Amino acid sequence: MEKNHYTDIRRFILINMILVPSIPFLIVIGIGYHQLSRSIESSTIASMERIVGDHRHMISSFLDERKNDLELIVNTVRFDELIRPERLSSVFTQLQLTSSAFSDLGIFDENGVHVAYHGPFNLTGKIYREEPWFQETIKNGVYISDVFLGFRNFPHFIIAVAGMGNDRPWIIRATVDSQRFTTLVRQVRIGKTGEAYLLNSQGVLQTNRRSGGELMEKPLDTIPTPPKGDDIHTLIHSREGEETFLYAGAWLKDQQWLLVVRQEKSDAFHALYDSWLPVGLISLIGGACIVWAAFTLTSAIVRKMEKTDTEKALLSQQLIGASRLAELGEMAAGFAHEINNPLQVINTELSLIRVLKDEMVEAGHLQKGESYEEIVDSMDQIKIQIDRCSKITRAILKFGRQEDGHFESLALDKIVPEIIDMVQKKAEINGIRIERRLPDTTIRVQADSARLQQVFLNLLNNAMDAIIEKSGSTGGSIRVSVRDGSNGMAAVNVSDSGAGIAPENMAKIFSPFFTTKPVGKGTGLGLSVCHGIIEQMGGKMVVSSKVGVGTKFTVELPAAQLKI
């Protein structure tokens, strides 16, 4: 029950001491980690958006410049001039000076006839009227195709611009090597897996992709097409059984091409994943610290509590014991007092009987004889019993009266021999030797001299009785020693070679009314009174005994402080 009580307290304190600091600790760790991941995510996404934005701008500029090159030709050179091969050749040379990306140049009339061409192939005379790009150019005035390999077998696209000559439309068309911006796009490299590529509106690759996916192919990881517009869109997308990627995409070339930058999510957020280790380590160490502190403090608290409780229990036990003894003493005193009054009456009555008896004898009413002797003996017995009662009540009253006393500084090495002298004669008669072991220095105690005398007389008388009980008149020895004890206590030992105390009586030795002496010989209050006196003086009285060997009483008294 008691043990359970402490286990409950221990559990309660432990749980609280672990939980209470853990909650703010976990909240701080959680908020910190959340903020960290937010900031890493947003900075990663921001950098991807910047890359997409920059590259879109570059590619758009490249396309615009090439378109402008052709528009410049259309606006500055007349149709009939251009169809002259040498003029076309010089214009192409001029064009290649501005950008080496141009690989050929062709002129078409309004019917789609390839009227002039400068380039590595002989295409002059071919009719393109039905070609979609031709119709598109006539309609819109400008056309930029998707990238294709064609029979040239390298990635290229065409730019066509329509012009007006003699009220008839004509078209100038140039083939542009797309390697330029392919390189530009492929140069994008973020972390380990970050890459960029171009898709057309059908999702077909317009550039090679570093991680796989050839030009003109549709990549396997088709991503949801972002809504058209100038905004940059980001999304996280994963295909079954593959890494999750972080995508950023932006439309360019009049919403026909989609520039995509993608990076494996684990790579993009590797800073975040890297921070797992320190965060985890901090949590682990912090948690361990909390648990360790909780356990240490809890055991300390519970230990302290147990100690306090034990002390409290002991104290209350002592208090109960002391108050019980005081109550008992008070009751005994009152009881003794009440007995004394009837005793006084009996005593007086006995005296009267005696007087009357003597008168009757004198008057001759009473004959001396056997009956007379018996009456006299009986009356003597009454007197003896009255004295016995009186002795008991006197002892009880002494027991009940333990509250006062006159304390003074006494030299033990002086007072003890004086007390021994008082019993010396009785000891000699019984053949008992009293051995004295006194210190060379003076040992002083704070005590009441009359009470102290009562205690030691009692102990010495008991010792002599014990010796007489064991050896009769053959005698024995008593040893009285005075010495400095520990903790500022002075000690007096009274040991005898007497009969000893039976083990079963040891616990009751200081109890009031306990005696092993024959009826009428002892009141059973002597040692109990002595014990009370010594306790009241702040001392201690202990006994050790062995049947047939002897008994040793030790009285410890607080040593008097030396006055300086």
Place this chain on the structure above:
Amino acid sequence: MEKLKLMIVDDEERFLTTTEKLLKKMGVDVVTASSGGEALEKLRAHTVHVVILDVKMPGMDGVATLKQIKRQFPMIEVIMLTGHGTLESAVEGLKTGAVDYLTKPADLDQILEKANDAFSRRKSIEERIRVARMRGLMKSPREILKNT
């Protein structure tokens, strides 16, 4: 020679009657009272030299009675009779003016012995007072006239 006149004060009636009987047999003049009040009353009517006074009595207790006796009749010697086998009450009595104390149960011989001691003490004091007065008288007889 003046004879000892003794008063015994105790709340035990039987003790009083028996003791009175015994003392009378011994030829001692005895007056008894069973309470402090009665004792004071009887002291006014009778000449008493020594009072044996029980400490513990209902109503006015021994110490209070002693104080009254010593105030009203300073020449009467009081011996305390205590049921406590202890010094305290006796010491208190002695402080208040009792000449001696006895503890219950006390033998009649003891009581008589202490009473006689007290009586002779009283007599010697009275003697000394008488001698002192005589001396004063011889010095100046006028002073006696003044005092009377």
